[in-house]
Amino acid sequence: MSTSSLSSELSSARRSYTQRNPISLLAYEDATKSLPGGGTRSSIFIHPFPLFIERGDGVDIIDLDGHSYKDFVSDFTSGIYGKTDPIIKEAIIKGLDNGTQLGGHTTTESKLASSICSRFPSVDLVRFANSGTEANILAISIALHHTKRKKVVVFKGGYHGSVLSHFGEEEKEKEAEGANGGDLKVPYEYIVCPYNDISATRSTVNRHVGEVGAIIVEPMLGAGGCIPGTIEFLRGLRELSDETGSILIFDEVQTARLSTGGRQKILNIIPDMTTLGKFFGGGFAFGAFGGKKDIMSLFDARSPSSIAHGGTFNNSPLTMIAGLSAIESILTEENLNKLNDLGDDMRNRLNDSFAKEELPFKMTGLGSVNQLHCLLSSETKKEGLELLFFYLLERGYWIAQRGLISLNFAMTELDVIGFEDSLIESARSVKGFS
Numbered sequence: 001m002s003t004s005s006l007s008s009e010l011s012s013a014r015r016s017y018t019q020r021n022p023i024s025l026l027a028y029e030d031a032t033k034s035l036p037g038g039g040t041r042s043s044i045f046i047h048p049f050p051l052f053i054e055r056g057d058g059v060d061i062i063d064l065d066g067h068s069y070k071d072f073v074s075d076f077t078s079g080i081y082g083k084t085d086p087i088i089k090e091a092i093i094k095g096l097d098n099g100t101q102l103g104g105h106t107t108t109e110s111k112l113a114s115s116i117c118s119r120f121p122s123v124d125l126v127r128f129a130n131s132g133t134e135a136n137i138l139a140i141s142i143a144l145h146h147t148k149r150k151k152v153v154v155f156k157g158g159y160h161g162s163v164l165s166h167f168g169e170e171e172k173e174k175e176a177e178g179a180n181g182g183d184l185k186v187p188y189e190y191i192v193c194p195y196n197d198i199s200a201t202r203s204t205v206n207r208h209v210g211e212v213g214a215i216i217v218e219p220m221l222g223a224g225g226c227i228p229g230t231i232e233f234l235r236g237l238r239e240l241s242d243e244t245g246s247i248l249i250f251d252e253v254q255t256a257r258l259s260t261g262g263r264q265k266i267l268n269i270i271p272d273m274t275t276l277g278k279f280f281g282g283g284f285a286f287g288a289f290g291g292k293k294d295i296m297s298l299f300d301a302r303s304p305s306s307i308a309h310g311g312t313f314n315n316s317p318l319t320m321i322a323g324l325s326a327i328e329s330i331l332t333e334e335n336l337n338k339l340n341d342l343g344d345d346m347r348n349r350l351n352d353s354f355a356k357e358e359l360p361f362k363m364t365g366l367g368s369v370n371q372l373h374c375l376l377s378s379e380t381k382k383e384g385l386e387l388l389f390f391y392l393l394e395r396g397y398w399i400a401q402r403g404l405i406s407l408n409f410a411m412t413e414l415d416v417i418g419f420e421d422s423l424i425e426s427a428r429s430v431k432g433f434s
């Protein structure tokens with residue numbers, strides 16, 4: 001079949017999506033009157049218009065037209081607890097009785113901090129923020145302040161937040177968070193190096209000795225396509241930081257869920273600083289940055305020369321309560337291992353089937369965080385992935401239109417097996433039109 005048959009099948013899939021979702025379409029048209037593009041979060045926009053979600057229940061999301069989908073996006077990894085976890089719900093309800101804004105220190109805040117410090121080998125002290133983006137901005141800023149240097153090493157395909165993304169032209173195609181054709185960037189002095197290439201990184205950094213204050217890296221590229229960092233690369237960065245006196249920051253906003261202490265614990269590579277976000281707020285807005293005592297103590301308000309770090313909602317009582325109940329009762333080693341094994345098994349089985357049937361797809365990732373890649377030509381692969389997305393919707397499964405697939409605790413093994421079957425059937429149909 002030719003490219004045009006793929007294109008015309010995609011047009012017909014978009015038409016039937018539009019016909020199936022008249023109420024979402026109306027809601028979307030209305031939303032565009034007050035929100036640019038009808039939304040306030042670029043990553044969740046889908047073509048030709050987004051579904052409007054009415055509610056969630058366990059593993060399901062239900063849209064305004066009454067369709068129920070098994071959610072394999074899990075809010076881009078932050079929705080690890082499913083939609084209605086009873087432990088978190090109970091903690092929040094109790095918390096509500098004590099008031100939502102207290103404007104003071106609470107022991108819940110220090111208990112959450114203590115849990116995070118005991119889990120992450122690199123974190124002696126930690127501070128909270130309201131998002132992963134904010135945590136990364138604070139981590140980079142304090143690293144530059146500490147080293148009295150100006151330059152930050154980042155990696156091509158890296159995503160550290162809405163104003164900290166480093167997608168090249170190729171990656172822009174993936175329409176990752178905040179990168180749909182242009183990105184606003186915090187104006188640090190960046191040096192962009194190739195991911196997983198330690199010798200190229202080393203020779204670039206060595207040309208700027210004495211200038212590089214921070215190296216920030218995701219232990220697995222997340223929005224950049226779920227590409228795991230190799231041990232040689234991540235270990236090489238550790239050595240390079242030591243040699244050049246720069247601060248190594250691991251952005252574990254996504255990879256923290258790969259074990260109780262993130263990927264650093266699995267690989268035993270200990271950065272100077274770590275940033276977190278997403279699920280540590282138990283479903284509420286959250287970010288955290290922490291690290292070595294000498295760096296983090298710069299924020300110690302007992303010192304007359306301390307660095308100020310404000311933030312009205314940094315210790316928002318409900319976030320602290322939800323986060324603490326989640327980390328203590330749900331993010332256990334046993335639960336995380338089970339979820340990550342489920343993801344590894346799913347990816348291995350799917351890749352075996354793709355290869356055996358010569359289907360034009362491949363899945364990359366680690367544990368419960370994965371990305372589907374379409375292997376058609378560079379002109380048609382985006383269409384192939386979009387068509388697969390529509391086929392899966394028709395079968396009752398919700399994945400990110402750009403191919404992210406992330407599991408959550410509300411899922412059973414049967415949910416995952418049902419998803420795999422539907423994905424393979426959908427991939428066969430895409431192959432038929434390619």
Ligand SMILES: Cc1ncc(COP(=O)(O)O)c(C=O)c1O
Pocket residue numbers: 076130131132133134136159160161162177218222223251252253254277278286287
């Ligand atoms: C690795 C990574 N860092 C940082 C962020 C930004 O977090 P937030 O969306 O909470 O600002 C994300 C979000 O997807 C992420 O994946």
